[in-house]
Amino acid sequence: MNLRQTLAVISACLATGPSVCWSEPYPSTYQRLPSGPVRIVNATLLTGTGERIDNGSLLMADGRIQAVADGSKRLRSGSVDTGAAQVVDADGRWVTPGLIDVHSHLGVYASPGVEAHSDGNEATAPVTAQVWAEHSLWPQDPGFSRALAGGVTAMQILPGSANLMGGRGVTVKNVPSVSYQGMKFPGAPHSLKMACGENPKRVYGERMQTPSTRMGNFAGYRAEWVAAQKYIHDWEEYEQRIAAGESVPASGDDNAHTTPVRDLKLETLAGVLRGEILVHMHCYRADEMMTVLDMAREFGYRVSAFHHGAEAYKIAGELAEQGVCGALWADWWGFKAEAYDGIQENIALVDRPAGGCAIVHSDSEEGIQRLNQEAAKAMTRGRRAGLDIPPERAIRWITSNAARSLGILEQTGTLEPGKMADVVIWNGNPFSVYALADQVFVDGALVYDRADPALQPVSDFELGQQLEGAE
Amino acid sequence: MNALRALPCLAATLLASAELPAEALFINDATVYTMGSQAILQGADILVRDGSIKAVASELPVPADAAVIEAQGRPVTPGLFAGITQLGLVEISLEASSVDSQLATEGLRPEFDVSSAYNPLSTAVPVTRIEGYTWTLLGPTRAGSIVAGQGRPVALDGDFSSFIGAPVLFVDIGADASEQSGSSRAAQWMLLEQALAEAGSELQWLPQPLLTVAGRRAMVQYRSGGITVFDADRAADILQVLDFAGRHGLKPVISGGAEAWMVADRLAEAGVPVLIDPLLNLPGDFDELGARLDNAAILHAAGVTIAFTGTDMHNARRLRQSAGNAVAGGLPYEAGLAAITVNPAVIFELGDDRGTIEIGSRADLVVWSGDPLEVTTAADQVVIGGMQMDMVSRQTLLRDRYLEADPGKPRAYIKP
Numbered sequence: 001m002n003l004r005q006t007l008a009v010i011s012a013c014l015a016t017g018p019s020v021c022w023s024e025p026y027p028s029t030y031q032r033l034p035s036g037p038v039r040i041v042n043a044t045l046l047t048g049t050g051e052r053i054d055n056g057s058l059l060m061a062d063g064r065i066q067a068v069a070d071g072s073k074r075l076r077s078g079s080v081d082t083g084a085a086q087v088v089d090a091d092g093r094w095v096t097p098g099l100i101d102v103h104s105h106l107g108v109y110a111s112p113g114v115e116a117h118s119d120g121n122e123a124t125a126p127v128t129a130q131v132w133a134e135h136s137l138w139p140q141d142p143g144f145s146r147a148l149a150g151g152v153t154a155m156q157i158l159p160g161s162a163n164l165m166g167g168r169g170v171t172v173k174n175v176p177s178v179s180y181q182g183m184k185f186p187g188a189p190h191s192l193k194m195a196c197g198e199n200p201k202r203v204y205g206e207r208m209q210t211p212s213t214r215m216g217n218f219a220g221y222r223a224e225w226v227a228a229q230k231y232i233h234d235w236e237e238y239e240q241r242i243a244a245g246e247s248v249p250a251s252g253d254d255n256a257h258t259t260p261v262r263d264l265k266l267e268t269l270a271g272v273l274r275g276e277i278l279v280h281m282h283c284y285r286a287d288e289m290m291t292v293l294d295m296a297r298e299f300g301y302r303v304s305a306f307h308h309g310a311e312a313y314k315i316a317g318e319l320a321e322q323g324v325c326g327a328l329w330a331d332w333w334g335f336k337a338e339a340y341d342g343i344q345e346n347i348a349l350v351d352r353p354a355g356g357c358a359i360v361h362s363d364s365e366e367g368i369q370r371l372n373q374e375a376a377k378a379m380t381r382g383r384r385a386g387l388d389i390p391p392e393r394a395i396r397w398i399t400s401n402a403a404r405s406l407g408i409l410e411q412t413g414t415l416e417p418g419k420m421a422d423v424v425i426w427n428g429n430p431f432s433v434y435a436l437a438d439q440v441f442v443d444g445a446l447v448y449d450r451a452d453p454a455l456q457p458v459s460d461f462e463l464g465q466q467l468e469g470a471e
Numbered sequence: 472m473n474a475l476r477a478l479p480c481l482a483a484t485l486l487a488s489a490e491l492p493a494e495a496l497f498i499n500d501a502t503v504y505t506m507g508s509q510a511i512l513q514g515a516d517i518l519v520r521d522g523s524i525k526a527v528a529s530e531l532p533v534p535a536d537a538a539v540i541e542a543q544g545r546p547v548t549p550g551l552f553a554g555i556t557q558l559g560l561v562e563i564s565l566e567a568s569s570v571d572s573q574l575a576t577e578g579l580r581p582e583f584d585v586s587s588a589y590n591p592l593s594t595a596v597p598v599t600r601i602e603g604y605t606w607t608l609l610g611p612t613r614a615g616s617i618v619a620g621q622g623r624p625v626a627l628d629g630d631f632s633s634f635i636g637a638p639v640l641f642v643d644i645g646a647d648a649s650e651q652s653g654s655s656r657a658a659q660w661m662l663l664e665q666a667l668a669e670a671g672s673e674l675q676w677l678p679q680p681l682l683t684v685a686g687r688r689a690m691v692q693y694r695s696g697g698i699t700v701f702d703a704d705r706a707a708d709i710l711q712v713l714d715f716a717g718r719h720g721l722k723p724v725i726s727g728g729a730e731a732w733m734v735a736d737r738l739a740e741a742g743v744p745v746l747i748d749p750l751l752n753l754p755g756d757f758d759e760l761g762a763r764l765d766n767a768a769i770l771h772a773a774g775v776t777i778a779f780t781g782t783d784m785h786n787a788r789r790l791r792q793s794a795g796n797a798v799a800g801g802l803p804y805e806a807g808l809a810a811i812t813v814n815p816a817v818i819f820e821l822g823d824d825r826g827t828i829e830i831g832s833r834a835d836l837v838v839w840s841g842d843p844l845e846v847t848t849a850a851d852q853v854v855i856g857g858m859q860m861d862m863v864s865r866q867t868l869l870r871d872r873y874l875e876a877d878p879g880k881p882r883a884y885i886k887p
Contacts, residue, residue, distance in 0.1 A: 112754040143753055198565070313873050314882075333866070334595060334785035336565040343866045349873065366750050373792065376846040384840075384849060385874060433795030433846045466730065466761035 026134065028184035030173055032443035036086060037061035040425065042071070043090035048097040048399040048414035052392035058095060059085060060421035063443040068415050090425055093438065096395055097415055098153025098174075098422030100402035101368045102280065102327045103307050103361035107157055107180070108133050110141035111365060117141075121160030122167060126204050126211060127224050129192060130264035131167035133159045137180040140459045143365040148174050148448045148457065150369035151424040151437040154185060156406055161195035161282040162203045164211065164220045168268055169193050169280060171406050175442055176457040189407040191304070192272050194221070196283035196292065197338045218291065225299040228269035234260040235270075278304040278407055280327070284338035286314035293322060305405040307361060308332075310342035313349035316356060325357035325405040326350040329367075330377040347375075347397060348382025348389060359405060360397045371398045376431035391431050420444075494536040495520045496857055498838065501542035503527060506549055506813040507827040510805070517547065519834040522857035527828055538859065540838060540852055548808065548843050549826050550605025550835035550855060552815040553787040554780030555700070555726060555746065558607050558627065559589040559596055561784060573614035579666055579681050581640060582689040583620030585611045591629045595785055597864040600627045602788035603837040603850035608819060610700070611641055617648040617659050618666070621689065624819050626835070628855040636821045639724075640693045644703040644712065645758045656708065660715060666690055667719050698722050698819060700746075704729035704758040713741050724818055726780060728770075729754070730761035735773035744818045745770055748781025749797035749810075767810070768801035777806075778815040795844035807844055833857075 038060045045056035045068065055071035108120040119136035122128040137157055147155065153174050159166035171188035172180065197214065205212030211220050238260055241248050252258045271277035279296075283289050283306045296303050305325035306312060310333060312319060312326040319326055328350065333342030351358035360375045362368040379394040403413025412420045421444035427436045440448035449455035496519040503512040505527065516531040517524060533539060562569035571588035574580055586609055599607075605627055611620035624636035643651070644659055652658040662681065669682045670690035682690060693699050701712045704727045716723035725731060726746040731738060738745060749767045754760045770777050779797070782789045790811055798807040816826025824833045834857040841848035853860040871887035878885060 112756050112759070114756060146752060202565075317876070331786055331789065332783075333598075334563060335783065337563050340563060341869055343870050345870045345874075352876065365753050369752075370796070373796075373846045377792075380847045380849065385870060431847060433792055433844060434799045436799060466733070 026132075026181060026184075028186045029179070029181040030175070030177075030184055030186055032063045033175070033445035033447065035060075035063070035441075035443075035445040037066075037084055038088060038441070038444065038446075039085040040088045040090050040095055040423075043093055043095040043425070044429075045415060046094065046096045046392050046395040046430075047416065048395055049416065050392055050396060052390070056095070058415060058423065060423065060441065060444040061085065063421055063445075065415055065417055065419050065421045065423070067417055088425065088439070092428065094426045094428060094430055095415070096151070096424050096426065096430055097399040097413055098424055098440065098442065099151045099371045099398045100406070100413060101147070101152055101155040101362050101371060101398075102305060102359055102402045102405055103363045104147075104155040104157055104368055105160065105363070106143040106147065106155065106365060106368070107137035107139060107141045108159070109365075110138045111143050120158075121162040123160070123162035123203055126163050126200055126209075126220055127165045127265065128159075128163050128167050129165040129224070129266075129268040131159060132170065132190075133157050133167060133193070134170040134180050134184070137170070137172075139177050139180055139183060140461045142459045142462050143368070144174055144176070145457045145459060146365070147368045148440055149437060149450070151372065151426070151430070151440055152368055153422040153424070153440060153442050154403075154406075154408070154412060155368065156191060156280070158191070158193045158280065161193070161199045164195060164200050164217055165224060165269070166193040166195060168277070171408060173442055175447060176459070185408060187408075187411065189276060189278055190268075190271065191278045191280045191406070192268055194279060194281040196281065196288045197285060198336055199282070214288065218295065221295060222298070224265075224269055225273070225295075225301075228266050228273055229299070231260070231263060231266040232270045232273060272301050273299060275302070278302075278405070280305050280307055280405070282307045284308050284310045284336075286311040288338075289315060290318065293318070293324070304407070305357075305359065308339070308363070309350075310339045310346065313343065313346045314341075316350045317353050319350060320353035320355040320357070323355065323357070325359050325401060327359040327361040327402075327405065328378075329363070330360065330374040330381075344377065344381040345385050347378035348385065348387050351382070351389070351393070351397065352387060357401050357404060358397050359401045361402075372426075372430040372435055373433055374398075376433075379431060391429065394431065495534050495538070496540070496834065496854065496859065497531075497533050497537035498540045498542050498547060498836070499533070500544060501547040501838065502544055503828055504546060504548045504805075504808060504812075504843070505828040506805075506809060507829040507832075509829070514544070517828065517834075517836070519836075519854070519857045522834055523824065524828060524830055524832045524834050526830060540859075542838055545851065546839045546841065546843055547828065548603075548837050548839065549812045549816075549828055549832075550837055550853065551603045551791060551811045551843075552778065552826075553599055553604040553607035553627070554782055554790050555610035555622075556599075556607045556780075556782075556784040556787045557585075557610065557612065558599055558784055558787060559591055559593045559625070560585055560609060562590075562593055562595070564785070572610075573612045574616075574620055575614045577615050579616045579618045579662060580620065580683065580686055581618050581666070581693075582683065582685040583611065584622070584638060584689075585609055585620060586623040586625070586634060586638065589625060591627075591631055591633065594865045596627055596629055597861075598785075598866055599787050600629070600853055600855075600860060601850060601862045601864050601867070603791065603839070603843065603853060604787060605835040605837070605853065605855050606635060606821075606825075607787065608639060608815070610639075613641075613643045613648055613651065613702075615651065617643045617651045617662060619643060624821060626855060628858070628860070635825070636819050637697060638692070639819065640689075640697060640699045642699060642701050644701055644708050645705055645727075646756045647702070647758075660711065663715065667694065670694065693722075694720050696722065698724055700724045700726045702726045704762075706730040706733040706761065708758070709734050710737060713737060713743060716743075717741070728766070729759035731775070732763065732766045732769040733761055735770050735775055738770070739774040744776040744778065744814070746778045746780045746815075746818075749779055749793050749800065749802075751781065764796070764800040765802075767797040767807075771802055771806045776814055776818060777810050778818055779810045791844055792846055795846065798844060804844070
């Protein structure tokens with residue numbers, strides 16, 4: 001951060017409260033790799049906006065998508081010299097936005113899954129909103145390059161689900177880096193990972209502490225939101241006094257107005273109540289999701305997405321009405337009681353209502369490599385149930401809808417001029433078990449090429465191991 | 472029969488009510504993946520009578536007493552292998568009261584046989600069956616010792632006595648089982664040597680025995696033809712299996728096999744088959760550092776008989792997707808299909824009449840909406856032992872209960 005930025009942050013603090021000052025540490029140092037303009041022609045484009053363009057072309061330059069057009073139109077782009085662009089003939093191939101996984105534990109449960117790599121669950125207290133997944137994130141996890149080969153250009157790394165409030169998640173660009181800051185998605189908001197149901201009550205109930213029931217779960221969340229409300233109030237009052245020119249001592253007796261003490265846990269929760277931090281909540285059962293939505297109303301915050309939601313199809317209308325996304329699996333079920341009612345049409349049914357926001361997520365170092373296949377299965381099950389779901393609709397589940405839930409739709413998730421040039425060229429229709437990503441671009445730079453080993457990143461851990469370049 | 476293709480979920484339910492006991496079954500105009508000497512037959516008909524296949528050829532006459540499935544060129548394959556699973560042994564993985572797949576007591580108990588716990592009425596059985604899977608190998612999961620116990624192949628027709636092959640012994644080798652062997656994999660061989668020494672002992676009474684009397688009897692079977700599945704991933708461990716099995720006259724099958732590709736020639740030479748998860752390309756631990764997507768392709772090219780496993784039991788239905796990915800990773804298409812049909816049937820010695828579509832084969836068949844390895848297809852009709860299976864599971868009922876957007880009444884009154 002340079003001096004001007006620092007001053008800007010300080011003035012923002014004074015204007016809007018302390019959380020802004022403190023949301024800036026550990027900033028992104030991501031910089032796009034240098035690249036020249038690239039023009040992809042003769043492609044089938046799935047834009048992520050619900051549109052399909054046959055025989056389309058796409059121009060990337062300066063890290064951004066400059067133009068998208070069908071074959072009959074000339075690509076127009078004011079400032080870019082399209083003549084200088086490298087041309088990729090994608091005849092017979094399909095182009096999509098870079099895929100986005102909203103639920104990954106890469107880097108925090110890294111491969112190999114040895115004890116030393118278990119950094120995803122701070123399962124030492126039921127509420128750990130003060131921990132940040134990024135502080136666990138090991139950028140040398142070989143899983144990142146596997147996901148890249150599957151066309152994934154961005155992902156949200158979340159803490160695990162042992163806790164009611166498990167900590168902050170972080171959105172990263174899927175680019176090789178020695179630090180997570182070098183991957184951190186510029187401008188993406190933090191998230192708060194929350195969890196419903198069996199996990200928190202099992203983990204803490206077995207230790208004979210609260211929560212040991214679902215009602216204990218809710219009592220636990222609510223107590224924290226009450227504390228966060230007071231925290232916001234205390235800081236606002238403090239700032240009003242400062243603004244009014246009063247002197248506020250750093251400490252004093254209980255009744256005195258003193259400077260509030262910074263609390264990392266409540267800072268995260270206050271960020272949620274202020275709308276700066278997005279809630280991503282692990283929740284399987286329909287009844288629990290409805291209770292969570294009431295709780296969100298009680299405390300005045302929004303749930304960005306329910307994750308896993310095996311029963312989301314039972315409340316698809318309510319989710320759509322309230323603008324809550326369902327981040328779901330195509331076919332997982334049965335591993336626990338709250339996943340017993342999972343069905344393969346879940347995603348398609350959540351997608352069905354007007355305003356429905358279905359997302360295919362992985363929660364898996366294997367699944368993140370095949371989000372396109374997972375979406376293909378969900379699309380197929382929807383179609384077999386009589387729903388009309390063309391590929392241009394289903395691609396939203398792994399691109400724009402995912403971006404929307406992460407608060408980065410303004411920047412990525414679709415093939416629209418002005419967006420980051422996060423783009424995948426597939427060897428054919430991506431909704432196929434045989435589909436492979438030929439080339440993956442992040443901010444216009446070619447970061448993976450299936451035909452060129454020089455453009456297949458290998459993590460430090462893999463060097464000299466048998467799995468080097470295993471893909 | 473166009474309606475069947477357009478509205479499979481509704482039409483199939485109406486047309487194929489529970490296990491329709493027709494005298495004969497006739498599948499008309501199919502693309503038949505025989506997995507036998509006839510390879511792929513286009514425009515072929517299949518005649519089934521008394522549970523087995525009587526004819527496979529073009530332009531067969533339709534018997535008057537036959538139920539007819541109009542395949543309209545759709546693919547027909549043998550019923551798929553669901554992998555080594557705990558179907559019918561586990562209802563909900565995290566609910567201990569519904570889990571019977573493991574023996575948590577300490578000590579080597581090879582006599583522990585999970586097949587006596589098999590519940591064909593588990594909801595997971597039809598969930599898997601209607602996706603094209605007609606059999607699985609029940610496998611105990613390791614808990615108390617490196618010898619997980621015994622399992623058996625079972626047909627997923629929902630009957631109480633549908634075991635279709637001899638018991639199989641399961642042994643765990645490597646880092647996963649280190650806790651059960653005094654924290655070293657070297658001790659795994661020490662324990663197994665002792666177990667086999669006891670099994671072969673003529674003495675009625677042994678001081679400080681590792682095995683019970685029943686365990687000794689169980690172990691002996693695996694020195695006289697029974698199949699032992701060794702779960703091993705590291706190349707060095709796999710070679711140890713080959714050596715150990717050779718010395719003791721065991722019939723080994725490797726399961727896991729993350730690094731099997733490194734010793735493919737040795738496996739081929741020894742004629743030892745390998746069951747792998749073809750999606751494994753990241754190491755779960757240091758035994759799997761060599762995990763790679765073309766494991767299947769390399770093993771196949773070396774002449775190793777491969778089959779697929781590795782999906783979670785609730786999602787055993789994903790195994791054909793795994794096979795499709797192996798094909799995308801360089802495995803020839805028919806080898807990918809063989810790895811979930813004929814190969815496992817051969818490996819687990821189910822007999823010549825399973826895993827293929829030939830005259831005399833048992834009629835375990837699947838009519839697919841399209842390419843059986845593709846993620847955009849589904850099983851339209853499953854046939855086991857000549858019977859058309861009801862294409863309904865608890866999941867399709869839940870789907871149908873919630874399919875109507877606004878039913879105007881509580882869904883508890885909708886009973887599809």
